[in-house]
Amino acid sequence: MEEAETVDHVLWGCEFAQKVWRASAVHLSAGVASTMSFVEVVDHCFTDLQFPLVEIFFTTAWALWQARNVLFWEDKVVTVSDVVLRGAESTMNFIEAGDIEDVMQPATPEPEPQKWEPPTGDIFKLNIASQCSGTQRREGLGIIIRNQVGLLMATMSCSFEMLEDKIQSRARMVLKALQFVKAIGLSKVIVEGCWRDLFRLLRTTGPCLANSDVLVxxxxxxxxxxxxxxxxxxxxxxxxxxxxxATEALSSSFEQVWLEDFPAVILPIVQSDYQ
Known part of the structure; x- marks a missing residue:
C-alpha cells in the first residue's frame, strides 16, 4: 500500500527525502526524527543551523519538491545526488546575488573608476581577462601586473580548452594567475577583472557549493x-x-611570459592608461 502524499511526506518523511537529507551538507541534531512534521523540522533548522546551512536546507527542500513534480508530471526519476546538487547550486546562486545585509541596509555605492588606476604604496595590481573562441573551442587568458607608478612588472598569456561552466573556467584562470604571481616572487597583490560572480564567491568565508569548489x-x-x-x-x-x-593568446598554443616587458599588441593601451 502506497503512503499518502503530503507536504510532510514529500519533503521529509518518505525514504527518498531521508536519503537526500543524509547526503546533503545539512546535519540536524539527533532529536530530529523522520516522524516529525516538516514544520517541526524547520523549527529545529533555525535552532541548530547557521549560514549557509539554513539556506541549503530551504533550497534542498525546494529541489525535493521539484523532483516530485518532475516524477508526477513527466514520469522522470531524479536521483538523490541531483537533488542535493541542485539545492547546493541554488544556495550558491543566492549567495552570489548579494549579501542579505546589503539588501536590508542599502548603501550608496561609490562611483566606479572609468579607466585603469594604479595601486598605492608597495602594492601590485594584477589585471586578468579572458576571450572565448567558439570555433576553436578555446579560451585565451591575459594577465598583466603593474606597480604603483603603472610600470609593467610581468605579463603572461596562454589558452585553455573551453569549459561550459563559466565560474569553473574563470576559477581555473585565477588559480593560474596566482601560481604565476608566486613563481615570480611577488606579494601584496590586488586582483582585478570583470568577473563579478567569481570574485564575490572568493570574498565569502563560507564553504563553496559550486562545481568549482576545489578550485575556489x-x-x-x-x-x-x-x-x-x-x-x-x-x-x-x-x-x-x-x-x-587574452585575445592575442588565442593566436598561439604556447604559454608566453614577459618580465618587466610586454608584447607590442598592448602598447597603445598601456600608454593610454599612463595618461
Missing part, C-alpha cells in the same frame, strides 16, 4: 600565500590591456 579552495589558500589583498570587479574599460592580451 585552492585559490583561497594560494591567495593567503601571495598576500592577495582583494578581488575587485571592475568595468571593462578599466581592463582593456588584459583583454587585448
Amino acid at each position: 579552495d585552492d585559490i583561497r589558500c594560494l591567495a593567503k600565500d601571495c598576500f592577495v589583498l582583494s578581488f575587485n570587479s571592475i568595468q571593462a574599460n578599466c581592463n582593456r590591456a588584459a583583454k587585448a592580451l
Whole structure:
C-alpha cells in the first residue's frame, strides 16, 4: 500500500527525502526524527543551523519538491545526488546575488573608476581577462601586473580548452594567475577583472557549493600565500590591456611570459592608461 502524499511526506518523511537529507551538507541534531512534521523540522533548522546551512536546507527542500513534480508530471526519476546538487547550486546562486545585509541596509555605492588606476604604496595590481573562441573551442587568458607608478612588472598569456561552466573556467584562470604571481616572487597583490560572480564567491568565508569548489579552495589558500589583498570587479574599460592580451593568446598554443616587458599588441593601451 502506497503512503499518502503530503507536504510532510514529500519533503521529509518518505525514504527518498531521508536519503537526500543524509547526503546533503545539512546535519540536524539527533532529536530530529523522520516522524516529525516538516514544520517541526524547520523549527529545529533555525535552532541548530547557521549560514549557509539554513539556506541549503530551504533550497534542498525546494529541489525535493521539484523532483516530485518532475516524477508526477513527466514520469522522470531524479536521483538523490541531483537533488542535493541542485539545492547546493541554488544556495550558491543566492549567495552570489548579494549579501542579505546589503539588501536590508542599502548603501550608496561609490562611483566606479572609468579607466585603469594604479595601486598605492608597495602594492601590485594584477589585471586578468579572458576571450572565448567558439570555433576553436578555446579560451585565451591575459594577465598583466603593474606597480604603483603603472610600470609593467610581468605579463603572461596562454589558452585553455573551453569549459561550459563559466565560474569553473574563470576559477581555473585565477588559480593560474596566482601560481604565476608566486613563481615570480611577488606579494601584496590586488586582483582585478570583470568577473563579478567569481570574485564575490572568493570574498565569502563560507564553504563553496559550486562545481568549482576545489578550485575556489585552492585559490583561497594560494591567495593567503601571495598576500592577495582583494578581488575587485571592475568595468571593462578599466581592463582593456588584459583583454587585448587574452585575445592575442588565442593566436598561439604556447604559454608566453614577459618580465618587466610586454608584447607590442598592448602598447597603445598601456600608454593610454599612463595618461
